Amino acid sequence: MPNVTPTEDEVAGWFDRYSNWGRWGAEDLLGTLNHITPSMRAAAARTVEHGRSVSCAWDVRMNALDDGGRIQSQRMMLRTGLGYRDGGEEDVSPAGARAVDGHLGTASEIISMAFHGRPITHIDALSHIFWKGRMYNDVPSAYVTDRDGATVHDVRTVAGGIQARGVLLDVARAQGRDWLDPREPVFPEHLEAAERAQGVTVGPGDVLLVRTGEGARRTNGDWNPALNGSPGLHVACVPWLSERQVAVLGADCPQEVTPSGYENLKLPLHGIAMAAMGLWLIDNCQLEDLGATCAELDRWHFFFSLGPLRLTGATGSPVNPLALF
Secondary structure, three states: OOOOOOOHHHHHHHHHHOOOOEOOEOOOOOHHHHHOOHHHHHHHHOOOOOOOEEEOOOOOOOOOEOOOOOEOEEEEEEEOOOOEOOOOOOEOOOOOOOEOOOOOEOOEEEEEEOOOOOOOOEEEOOOOOOEOOEEHHHEEHHHEEOOOEEOOOOHHHHOOOEEEEEEEEEHHHHOOOOOOOOOOEEOHHHHHHHHHHHOOOOOOOOEEEEEOOHHHHHHHOOOOHHHHOEOEEOHHHHHHHHHHOOOEEEEOOOOEOEOOOOOOOOOHHHHHHHHHHOOEEEEOOOOHHHHHHHHHHOOOEEEEEEOOOOOOOOOEEEOOOEEEO
């Protein structure tokens, strides 16, 4: 597939062209997860040979700032281990006794987070994105309310988790590079070059993970996407994703290249993929460990498993995606 940059009008027209509204029924909530069949899940599970499990998530750091200078996660301790004399039995905390009984104590906390953003690995529910006031399958955006959150398309749609064959396309490695440059787009030809280099083909029902090397830059390089932008898939990949019948798309960035290069379409891949296609997205995966494991085993497919928190009305969830070999 040639590297062709569509015009803004062409991209806007893709919303209808690649829409899955009504494809699986007027009440469908799963979107592209319909591509994953029970037999596909079972076949993917049977590929586990080594018993090795690799996490594809970043640590959630408390009180850390995102690239826009906002605090993403906070912790407030309710009970701690402070207030006991070393080797003694008397509680010296001015707040009073902390022990449950004469022997047992506990620690607990409250965690709050704004997981939509770059620091936290998370899945976007189909209520996260609107296109001209509509969510996937023609659901009005007004169904996401200030009182109840997402009353349709909340993250509990995937309460049973996502299990499928996962494929890593390591675009940076296929080009012999540690990472792609900020603002560098990934086109279908780059995805297909990675397929050829790795001897793997993305097919129906696959969870596709794309490594740009942004994770390596995040820990070892000059990482400032708010200022410099970031690499990612160009919206020109939408037809490719549709044709391959990808069930879930994840990346080591929020999937798409930023800035988009279009004046009036700031996040065109998100808009068309989620609101039109019903394609579930996993943002900010930590793919450095997975890339190293795939290279070591010379195997770029695996059993993929993910389970979100069952948050009522939530437009997504922090997640810890797992790749099993």
